[in-house]
Amino acid sequence: MNILVINVGSSSVKTQLIDTNSNAIIFKANASKILNKGVIKTSEKSTINLMERGHDIALEKTISLYTEKKLTIDAVAHRVVHGGDLFKETTKLNQEVIDGIEQVAHLAPLHNPNNLKGIEFAMKALNNISHYAVFDTAFHSTIPNRAKHYAIPKEWRVKHSIRRFGFHGMSHQYVSKRAAEILNSDIRDLKIITCHLGNGCSIAAIEYGRSVETSMGFTPLEGLVMGTRSGDIDPGILQFIAKEEGKTIAEIEKQLNKDAGLKGLSGLTNDMQTIIQEASEGNEDCRLAIHVFTHRLRKYIGAYTAIMGGVDAIVFTGGIGENSEYIRHRACQRFEYLGARIDEDKNREFKNEVGFIFSDETSRVKLLAIPTQEELEMALEAKKHHQELNKVDKTLTIPIAVSARHVHLTQDAVDVLFGKGYQLTEYKPLSQPGQFACNERVSLVGPKNTIERVRILGPTRSKNQVEISRTDEFFLGIDAPIRASGHTEGSPGIKLIGDKGELTIKEGVICAWRHIHMTPEDAINFGVKDKDIVEVSISNGERPTTFGNTLIRVKSSYKLEMHIDTDEGNAAELSRDAKGILIPCEGDACLVKKTN
Numbered sequence: 001m002n003i004l005v006i007n008v009g010s011s012s013v014k015t016q017l018i019d020t021n022s023n024a025i026i027f028k029a030n031a032s033k034i035l036n037k038g039v040i041k042t043s044e045k046s047t048i049n050l051m052e053r054g055h056d057i058a059l060e061k062t063i064s065l066y067t068e069k070k071l072t073i074d075a076v077a078h079r080v081v082h083g084g085d086l087f088k089e090t091t092k093l094n095q096e097v098i099d100g101i102e103q104v105a106h107l108a109p110l111h112n113p114n115n116l117k118g119i120e121f122a123m124k125a126l127n128n129i130s131h132y133a134v135f136d137t138a139f140h141s142t143i144p145n146r147a148k149h150y151a152i153p154k155e156w157r158v159k160h161s162i163r164r165f166g167f168h169g170m171s172h173q174y175v176s177k178r179a180a181e182i183l184n185s186d187i188r189d190l191k192i193i194t195c196h197l198g199n200g201c202s203i204a205a206i207e208y209g210r211s212v213e214t215s216m217g218f219t220p221l222e223g224l225v226m227g228t229r230s231g232d233i234d235p236g237i238l239q240f241i242a243k244e245e246g247k248t249i250a251e252i253e254k255q256l257n258k259d260a261g262l263k264g265l266s267g268l269t270n271d272m273q274t275i276i277q278e279a280s281e282g283n284e285d286c287r288l289a290i291h292v293f294t295h296r297l298r299k300y301i302g303a304y305t306a307i308m309g310g311v312d313a314i315v316f317t318g319g320i321g322e323n324s325e326y327i328r329h330r331a332c333q334r335f336e337y338l339g340a341r342i343d344e345d346k347n348r349e350f351k352n353e354v355g356f357i358f359s360d361e362t363s364r365v366k367l368l369a370i371p372t373q374e375e376l377e378m379a380l381e382a383k384k385h386h387q388e389l390n391k392v393d394k395t396l397t398i399p400i401a402v403s404a405r406h407v408h409l410t411q412d413a414v415d416v417l418f419g420k421g422y423q424l425t426e427y428k429p430l431s432q433p434g435q436f437a438c439n440e441r442v443s444l445v446g447p448k449n450t451i452e453r454v455r456i457l458g459p460t461r462s463k464n465q466v467e468i469s470r471t472d473e474f475f476l477g478i479d480a481p482i483r484a485s486g487h488t489e490g491s492p493g494i495k496l497i498g499d500k501g502e503l504t505i506k507e508g509v510i511c512a513w514r515h516i517h518m519t520p521e522d523a524i525n526f527g528v529k530d531k532d533i534v535e536v537s538i539s540n541g542e543r544p545t546t547f548g549n550t551l552i553r554v555k556s557s558y559k560l561e562m563h564i565d566t567d568e569g570n571a572a573e574l575s576r577d578a579k580g581i582l583i584p585c586e587g588d589a590c591l592v593k594k595t596n
């Protein structure tokens with residue numbers, strides 16, 4: 001499969017067509033300095049001068065090189081720097097996804113808008129193939145909460161989604177997979193620390209194939225010392241410099257991005273090769289730059305070893321990590337405490353395109369240098385998702401919705417709890433037509449505990465019904481039966497407290513029977529009918545789960561959706577857009593129990 005990889009930056013358009021069967025580059029065209037009438041260079045060594053400035057002309061000319069050559073392009077992978085909270089994996093592009101990328105663009109104002117220019121242009125120019133957004137942040141979406149959050153005022157976290165996202169995802173993903181290959185091990189058995197040291201630098205702790213920590217955070221400014229970025233600093237410095245130098249926050253942030261890091265320390269350049277050369281000739285600032293750079297790196301390696309409770313491999317990549325034996329040598333000194341010993345000869349002498357081990361034979365922890373291949377990883381990501389989607393497209397899928405605990409009330413109950421003649425008010429509509437979540441809430445008072453602020457769902461019904469999870473039952477001290485909605489006979493009662501009164505219902509507390517709403521047309525498509533019992537499989541990320549004993553409910557007013565409760569959703573670690581499939585029914589082993 002041939003995937004065109006497109007990476008649009010602030011002043012460049014980088015493209016390459018990759019044959020994902022052989023991983024070979026078929027053709028490559030990079031436009032640089034495009035804000036200034038740039039130039040396109042191709043893998044066939046041709047150079048094209050652009051006659052106008054800007055992204056549009058650079059994109060048009062670059063992509064036309066592929067169409068003029070009539071190269072086969074099966075799908076396009078677009079690099080998108082920030083996926084925010086919306087995108088946790090490579091995603092097929094459509095207008096809704098484009099709107100989502102726009103929605104999170106304020107988190108990466110220097111990157112996402114340029115990425116979007118490439119997407120919009122290429123989707124028009126190559127309009128009969130699938131386009132995928134591959135996010136730099138996605139690989140780090142597995143980072144646990146304890147590593148994800150800053151200890152900042154709660155409203156910053158809640159209102160502005162300020163948290164650690166991490167970047168360089170494709171590089172960390174690629175080199176960690178490649179390290180496992182070189183070590184002839186399964187990545188699911190390895191604890192790996194990957195150090196991407198280029199102009200931008202970041203480090204990641206990858207436990208059994210999943211990123212659990214990384215040094216870049218809310219923005220790519222946090223963490224290691226970089227070419228021109230400071231990495232970690234005391235935030236108190238901002239106010240100090242603002243006051244002492246009379247600078248605005250924007251000016252200071254720009255300097256921390258453009259004038260800091262190796263450039264700031266050396267007072268000379270962001271280029272590590274030059275810094276190493278100057279340091280060897282006695283330049284003290286350059287020596288300091290190398291010392292601070294490698295000290296910070298070693299500090300993070302130690303920290304990430306501690307976080308994972310050990311490490312099996314440490315991988316160096318990026319221009320510095322791949323090429324500088326000197327920085328690797330400095331970074332890996334005195335690592336005996338964690339079981340890593342550098343082989344200085346291998347470190348000096350080895351160099352290749354596929355990666356190599358430079359630790360001593362006796363070293364328990366392996367040290368590796370691996371050239372990163374972010375574009376190849378993007379192409380492989382797009383291919384994987386393209387193939388999965390095309391597979392899933394042929395299967396009938398069912399959207400899954402998780403229902404939180406809630407209450408249905410009769411109008412008589414509303415009268416008691418909120419006052420005679422009170423009408424429930426709509427907070428927001430629910431997916432099933434005509435149903436809505438209400439602004440009104442009640443407390444559930446059980447024998448053991450009380451659960452407050454439980455949402456009422458409207459409209460009012462002919463019977464009171466309280467739907468809770470098994471965890472809620474335990475907390476309240478109630479044994480509720482598993483029942484289909486409306487079948488409350490013989491179920492326990494509970495005390496409800498509303499704004500204006502209390503009501504003890506004699507029965508009505510149930511744990512909802514997991515079920516699928518569908519229309520008669522859906523039922524024909526799935527080959528089921530009302531009240532059938534089916535099994536539904538959800539292949540969702542790390543915890544694929546099969547739900548047995550799932551009730552089919554058919555009505556022309558329904559919308560296709562499976563409803564499960566919060567315990568069930570948590571068990572399967574459902575993502576927002578999770579979908580399930582009916583497990584096929586075959587002969588005697590038929591898993592669908594027909595009702596008659």
Ligand code: ADP
Nearest residue numbers: 198199200270271272273274318319320323324
């Ligand atoms: P980017 O992050 O822009 O892709 P690279 O990954 O190409 O950048 O890394 C650029 C950095 O790699 C520069 O600081 C450069 O000096 C450094 N570098 C490249 N080769 C060597 C080398 N042999 N020794 C030391 N540093 C090197």
